[in-house]
Amino acid sequence: MLRPWPSGAVRVLCRVNRPFLARPQVNPARFPSTRSLQSAATDRVPLRKQLKQEAKALKAQKKLRKESEEASRQDWELTVGVEIHAQLDTEAKLFSRAPTSTSDTPNSNVALFDLAFPGSQPEFQAATLLPALRAAIALNCQIQPVSRFDRKHYFYQDQPAGYQITQYYEPFARNGYVDLFDYDGIAPEDGDRVRVDIKQVQLEQDTAKSQEYPPATQLLDFNRVSHPLIEIITMPQIHTPATAAACVRKLQAILQACGAVTTGMEMGGLRADVNVSIRRRGEAPGQHQYDGIGGLGQRTEIKNLSSFKAVEDAILAEKNRQIAVLESGGVIEGETRGWTIGSTETRRLRGKEGAVDYRYMPDPDIPPLVIGEDLISSLTESLPTSPDSLVTQLTGPEYGLSIEDAKPLIELDDGARLEYYQDVVDILQSLHPDQDPQTHAALTRMAGNWVLHELGGLLTKADRAWDDTIVPARALADLVDHLQQKRITGSIAKQVLAAVFDGDRRPVPQLLKEDNLLLRPMSREEYVALAETVLAQRPEMVEQIRSKGQLGKMGWFLGQMMRLGEKGRVEAPKAQEVLQELILGKQ
């Protein structure tokens, strides 16, 4: 069953489709629209045939690619380290009282220091520390009692001071980790769990937003200057592109769950850089090392990846490029590369000789950041439950949900859907306090199904955003309860849900009663009578079932019974039972 997504929440929850990354020469469907136009004009291949051919070619290519990926994986070990920049959810900028904003009139929220006016000085906004700390705690980091700010120098017009204030020498958090599970979308070869260590988390300033109008115009919006960011640096411990993408996705989910950030990658609130190196398996360890991990090949850095797919595609492309270079006897240069969405190869931005010496210098105007143990512990206590523990909880005995249902429940609507679900379960629990665990699990599973799929389906169909008042939790709980008690049929339940969704505010029990929807169980005699009526319509089919054992044809009779029977009274299992009895005799 397709899971319904509200249109507003564009989120990547489940595993993204493995990217289609074909080499140009073997890619016949690169520009499908142009191609189909041409072919229609020339050789007049029927559209259906053409689509079939294309699908076939795609499949073949995927297989080919999968095989070559596997082959190269046997020969080469890929190593990836990830750096994430995430905009913190704060009211003020990092070093001025100017408000943060993403949508205000350009250059309307700018203080003197943000523009690096002569004589202006930084004013650290302590409140910006809170989301940063929440993130670091959620990432299992050790918060440093004392950290400091440094200046990272480079000239660019989006950098008013000529330097960015960051935490290079002494970041505020170190030594964390993030656990990635199979349900997070890690590569199959990584098994069911991978732990990626986090080297450090640092606070820093964002730059101004540039808008290019080629060839000769560029607009600058200084509203973004000094927006607080955290940079999260993982250890180079990732070995597949899919797991790297899963890592970025998981980091975003954790940051959102702990309320550290407002927007994700899709809104530009999160950006990733990746370090990519390869080394031939079975050879002596490489000569290179970074972030304390040695034995690696020469790495390149791919900057500014702005989607999960870009992370995966860029790493894959860069890995293949490096393999191609090495296999043809070349040498990998330590360089910075870029990635354009939809391209097949990373492009060189600047080489080693053009490498920027950032001339890190402790900022002489900003005092050290001293973080007290009491602040850390109070933030730790107030931290919302992590997505991973929620998954464990939802898939555990208490709720018994499948992982496929648990994940969207957690991630949809910033947790509002989960809260709603828990309300429904609480009400069900209060209706039947002494339920045995098995019945309870069946009930919670059913509730999950209705919250996600039935209610979700209605939302999608109506193109409405999530709102927990459209169908009050109480109404849904009553509905699920009636259904589970077999006091209404499934189709009635759907019908009633739709009515409530469309604004019927009567309490569900009253509604069921007034509209005469409660199931009045049919007697056995009634079932038999109904069955005999439908059987009489097609005696030859009855014969076929009996003689040739074509049991599949029984479904037609069942359907007829459901249709002919009084609405909402025919229970499919009972009807089936009677049909079987009448056709095949008592078993």
Added chain:
Amino acid sequence: MHDTLSHSEARADLSGEDERATIAYMRRIAQVQQRYEGNFGYMGLAQHGSNIFDDRNAQKWNIFRSSYTSLAVHFYNIVGGRSFVMNYFRFEFTTTTIATLITVLPMANAWIFSTTAGQWDGENNRRCTKASSSAGEIIDWENEWGSDCTLRVYSDSKCRNPKSAVDGRLISIKDNICTRDLPTTCASGILDKFTSPFNATIVDQLEAAGAVVAGKTNLDEFGMGSHSVHSRFGAVKNLRRDADGRDLSAGGSSGGSAVAVAADQCYAALGTDTGGSVRLPAAYTGTVGFKPSYGLLSRWGVVAYANSLDTVGILGKKTSSVRDVFSILNKHDARDPTNITSSSRSRILSHLQAPRLASRLTSSPLRIGVPLEYNISELTPSVRQAWLLSLAHLQEQGHTIHPVSLPATKHALSAYYVLAPAEASSNLAKYDGVRYGTRSDGPDSDGQPDGYLYANTRGNGFGAEVQRRILLGTFSLSADAMDNYFIQAQRVRRLVQQDFNAVFAAAHPFAAAAASDASGIDRSTAADVDVIVCPTAPSPPPRLSDVSAGSSPLDAYVNDVFTVPASLAGLPAISVPVTVAESEQNPDADEVAGIQVIGQYGDDELVMKVGELLEGRRLDG
């Protein structure tokens, strides 16, 4: 494309609260499209920004120029080029004088008059009659040509209720301190048309106390220099000349402030002292120059050269006038993150009120330290003589002289010339002409398509000395040199601080608790002095021709050898003029030298008091 932002609108916007003002200002600028010229030109925003400033400044500068030529009222063009004062008018106001002014200034639509009394348009202008106006008030007045005049009324000591010791007094401001009403150029080409949208805290504090900004004074570009010769506006000249009548250095970098004081053009002047930039000019011009403890005076609005060393300093004819200004500025300012907090200030205060330390200012004789390492071979005989006579004078007054050792001193100068340029290279990275300041004409980046947007702007805007220090700092911060230079220099800085802590009887107020146990033994064997007395500079002022273009920068750097240690340690230090009498018959042959008094951190009052004991003494050999 030109915005229609007019002069008066800009003023209205910028006169509000700083941040809101900037926001409004930027919003206007945002409406202007930024434009690259060719592939790699500059952004229109910058160009436009400077256009706004252009207009405003053009009016200002016209006014100043006309004041030189037409009025010649109390204006001393001392140093060639722009020495210091822009708007120095101090005379009794009558309707006639105002009318005269207006006759010669028909083009003026913004003008600041300083009157000596509260009533500016009557007969009795010397009387402080509150009825018509009050001190500090700005009065808009329309002249007969219909353009606006602004009169600022201030009162002086003749008023019955002066607001403070500097009420009505003229204070000159070094031109690297931001003023809203006057340009702030830092004597640099890159800011030559820049006016800050806000006042430095110290300027606000002075104006609130009734003082009047006399004008902005010349300096070495961004405070980098020891002779005030590295200025867009030309070198500052000392009032004194050598025996052959040749021009002498006024010292730097606050040379303009020192000369303004020496020429009696103001009651006191503000300077900045990063490695001696207030004390050295004081020594060369025969004035008093005081660098307070680091962090006592606000640096908000003081254009940064080397933040960890930059200290606002005060110049005056006498220590008493310096003290007047210091007591107004010595307050916490939350906008300067390096400013000492109110709670730390009270800690210092209670530390100083311990009986042993409090008595130094009243009864007990002082223990004067003489650093042996400062008796260098470069010391000229006249300066050594002044030093000896000063020590002898103090001894005569009952104080005791003790040799002390400051062994790290010989490395201090090198450490300073690593640290200060390193911070400077970082601080000056912001000057690109994009958001403010002056851009070079035409496309920038030397015609390279991928070049920087401001290669030419920075190349043309900065003078040679500034460029030299930016390069020095860029090198010492580079990954390969960092450990050998910057980190090493920081170690030396720590040693210099330890040297001072080892010889002063008073513990460093912020280290007092921590050090009381650890260094207890050291302290008993140390000299335990109250202040250190030494020369400010190793020689009298050199000839301007010897320190101008062409001479080795290293020669200039040597002048800072005695002033840099106190800067590295953040200690209060004062330079006072001491005269060595040549002969009774010929006082013109007297040599004046600057003698420096250095105290423990927070001992600013003691330093000024000892300075007062020596200031202006004519001592016989």
